[in-house]
Amino acid sequence: MNEIIGKKVGMTQVFDEQGRQSNVTVLEVGPCTVVQVKTIEKDGYAAAQLGYGPQKKQRLNKPALGHLEKAGVEPVRVLREVEIAADEEVKAGDQVTASLFEDVAYVDVTGTTKGRGFQGVVKRYNFGGGRASHGSGTHRGPGSIGMKVSPARVFKGKKMPGHMGSDRVTTQNLRVVQVRPDDNVILVEGAVPGPTGGLVMVRKAIKKAAKAS
DSSP: OOEEEEEEEEEEEEEOTTOOEEEEEEEEEOOEEEEEEEOHHHHSSOEEEEEEEEOOGGGSOHHHHHHHHHHTOOOEEEEEEEEOOTTOOOOTTOEEOGGGGTTBOEEEEEEEOOOOEEEOHHHHHOOOOSOSSTTOSOSSOOOOOOOTTTTOSOOTTOOOSEEEOOOEEEEEEEEEEEEEGGGTEEEEESOOSSOTTOEEEEEEOSSSOOBOO
């Protein structure tokens, strides 16, 4: 298993043995409980459904409660499927913790960015805006978007005002600075998408060597 559900706790700084400072994001990863295992023979693919975060029983509907009770798992807030190897031995009730990332050098973190609502082009795309004086009337406007007679339309993808944020974003190749299995916490160098307390998916890096040297 290469992936786990977690939560962004916040940012801080740590120092290594040489006194060098690193700005890190604190991620609470797990403990996650395996709720269901998908197999190639039965489902056509290999995956494990993980549950994360305690939840009050009355906040789940009957199908969700029955699904969890069948696996012998306490009510959880979040369910996510993660890919596993076809020959990996995983069963319902297994616990996945931060120890998954011991001896791992880099991770990829996926989260949902902060929602900014409807924004103009100056905030959304960092446009410079128009003149600030002499009554131009176009201080923060996008300017002309027309195409004259030909082709007489606005091209798709034109940078315009619109909804900003709330996008699913993956930050790749974040260096793992520390792993604290007792606290179910890992510290990664750099920023992670999403607000403090936001849900994240943390997996071993795909494009860089996973093992620490």
